[in-house]
Amino acid sequence: MTVNVKDVAAAAGVSAGTVSNALNHPERVAPETVERVRRAIRDLGYVRNDAARQLRAGRSRSVGLIVLDMRNPFYADVARGADARAEQDGLSVLVSDSARDGERERRLVDLFAEQRASGVIATPLTGDLEHFERLAERGVPVVLVDHEGDSDGLSTVSVDDRKGGRLATEHLLARGCTRIAFVGGPSGLRQVRDRFEGARAAASAAGAALERVEIDDLTVRHGRAAGEALLRRPTGRRPDGIFAANDLVAVGLLQALTMTGGVRVPDDVALVGYDDIDFAASTVVPLTSVRQPAELLGATAIELLAQSPGEHVRFEPQVVVRATA
């Protein structure tokens, strides 16, 4: 049915082994023969069968990337960084979305296990890493991104979220904010917890009040809803500084706060986001945010794949001061 090496070999008047060599080790084959094989391939429309190659090689040339939420541009940036770096190694990155669903995450891990992926990079949903550990034990290198690692078999690339939370809050405090609110959730997410912890540490060190506003998801919509709730409070009971768990939430807050015109940002309320997504620079009032080097995270993850497991690389977050705080 489909054209295979033998067909190509017959058309080129050589043997299958020679076709393979012409393809994978052209230097071992007479230039003229290579040319003949090339032509036969073109004429017949031959396409290598990756399954057969993999079966032989025992390993695929693809890396699975499991992200928490494809809609968050932060992960798109991580993917892009991974992609660019992988290309250098002749690897392809295939992205899949766990959509914050543990069941899906596990299924995807199984999928990549069966595919004998040459590596899996994942932003895990929870601290339950058993399935990742099993994968690693079976010889598929695993790198966890945006996760502070502790598990031996797994490498991790992360950014110090606690520190990020601290920096954001210190920045607000330095501006003179005294009633600070942390807006984020669900608190089941490690990132959310750590950023809050950092904020709390900074606030209590300065003797400032820190309020926690819980939301169900890190989206613009939820941020906006939180902002509207804040607006309904009497002026005196509003925070004068807000630290949002990510930029999407910050954008939503900013929309809500500036919408009415009643609240001036940063004069009445200062605002700091997290991730420094591309969009942060373009908001109504350009957003001050804690930068995570997303593309670098992705690229580093690809690099760690090739190294021995249990490596942990941690980057430092950085406050990018724009106009909201």
Place this chain on the structure above:
Amino acid sequence: MTVNVKDVAAAAGVSAGTVSNALNHPERVAPETVERVRRAIRDLGYVRNDAARQLRAGRSRSVGLIVLDMRNPFYADVARGADARAEQDGLSVLVSDSARDGERERRLVDLFAEQRASGVIATPLTGDLEHFERLAERGVPVVLVDHEGDSDGLSTVSVDDRKGGRLATEHLLARGCTRIAFVGGPSGLRQVRDRFEGARAAASAAGAALERVEIDDLTVRHGRAAGEALLRRPTGRRPDGIFAANDLVAVGLLQALTMTGGVRVPDDVALVGYDDIDFAASTVVPLTSVRQPAELLGATAIELLAQSPGEHVRFEPQVVVRATA
């Protein structure tokens, strides 16, 4: 090295064929034997080798999805729709980003060809579909999304962009706008061209002026820059209605226009976006936009994969009126 069917068979005291049957056709195997096999699998940590299965089956259970730009939430929604529908058929969707790079797009097509994907869904970069046609000829079902198709071998799922452009513009005209600007680009993108064509048709039918503001990319950043340029014009020379080629651009425009407070939206300038991304409902002034049923596009694409090639499904866009126009 790795555990295979034979190892499992030995451990369970049966033959390899029986293990395979226990896994794929449990009803053909004595329940007790199935149980024994199951246990052996667990004990040994056996994971099926997908490459071998595929080699045998001649086809993989994965669908490749090639998107133009992972950062655009519209594509994330398409991916999600495809994903949900694929799950029902036991297929996995693997997303890859062509990043608007023709070279990358071609490489990804080759990759999925070699993988004998059970289908490829793509938002093509240009009208040059040769590589997709070749793929289809080789028996990999191809569905083009968000592309008005004409090629026989390829199925397409699309939304009538010309009509969308017309609707958006008619909506602005109905509000009383007389000097309309279309902000979008690059004009090499079919979507951009068609939406503009639709706008032009509507404008000229109404005898209204239509100006074209070209930008290099459909991002918030570029939209904002275009908005700032508009602000620098004397009031009299500004458009009173803007149709943005997508929501990201519209968001950027909205940021720029409302930022200074000098321009009121929609009173001074009305604004219509395109895609109706989730975020559109949460902008400073909630965005009026032309809705494309993104998830439905993805789901339909998966369905078309299983049908005979050359099917064309076209959805109708719809204006979602919010506050900007």
Place this chain on the structure above:
DNA sequence: CTGTTAGCGCCTTCAT
């Protein structure tokens, strides 16, 4: 109900 056999397409020795 279970075992045996054969072959999917490729690549890598080992010979020639």
Place this chain on the structure above:
DNA sequence: ATGAAGGCGCTAACAG
């Protein structure tokens, strides 16, 4: 420089 042969792991067909 090229050819022949074997086997990667799996499953469908057939035999028992």
